[in-house]
Amino acid sequence: MSSAINCGKVAIVTGGGNGIGREISIALAASGAKVVINDIGVSLTGEGGSATPAEETKRIIEQAGGEAHINTDSVADWESAKKIVKSAIDKYGRLDIVVNNAGILRDTIFHKMSVDDWRTVIDVHLNGTFYVSRAAAEIFRKQESGSFVHMTSTSGLIGNFGQSNYSAAKLGIVALSKSIALDMNRFGVRSNCIAPFAWSRMTDSLPTDTPEQVKRVDAMKAMTPDKNAHMAVYLGSDLAAEVNGQIFAVRNNEIFLMGQSRPLRSVHRSDGWTPDEIHEHAMPALKSSFYSLERSGDVFSWDPM
Known part of the structure; x- marks a missing residue:
């Protein structure tokens, strides 16, 4: 980072041992923050557990002159999550930034998805x-x-195949973030989202069965996880004091402000509507504004710059 914009602050990064989380942890430390690296070291599907990834991230931070602390509690349990926050207070005496990055994948086509994979x-x-x-x-x-x-x-903002659990969770996070921003703005608390594009464990399982899929994966490999770290560092800093309740996407060297749901078109009938009238009049008037069944790769169809 070019300046110590988070000097003296304390940050928690969940899933901070690998991939995007590791790069965010390193970048926050480089910006002057003390970082709690929360990572239980599980596989992409949430199995196993080891502090080794977090230890490697901590070593990188300390070799660069930064300060970090490891926490291995799970985010998926309320009592355990409280311990994550308590570890920051116990170690550093304060907390200023929370980066909710922890995640796993259990990709399955919807009609074959198990309740366990969903939950x-x-x-x-x-x-x-x-x-x-x-x-x-x-x-x-x-x-x-x-x-x-x-x-x-x-995957949540636009859509994707075989990720109904992941997509639902990620879109739910957007609504949660907006609610936090609305509820806590009066206390000077901000809440924003990043939709990262990056080659990491989360994308390493993407299929490469066709030439088109191979091309897409090759393009994604150029989008290294560190590209997203700078946005996270900025949003955590006082420089972003006026940024609240927003959704950003970072795609290699591009930054997007993503839309939020608002009315597109309307039709009105003074006597109300019957199903037949909806079919005959309302739907033809609204149809030109329908969203097509696109996935993320269809919308972001150009090569990353």
């Missing part, structure tokens, strides 16, 4: 984001400052 992904992504944010909320309220940075995904 596990929702627990880590959506419930985990709520638990850690809620645990930090009282601290932020009392000190009248704080920044939440949540990782969403274009």
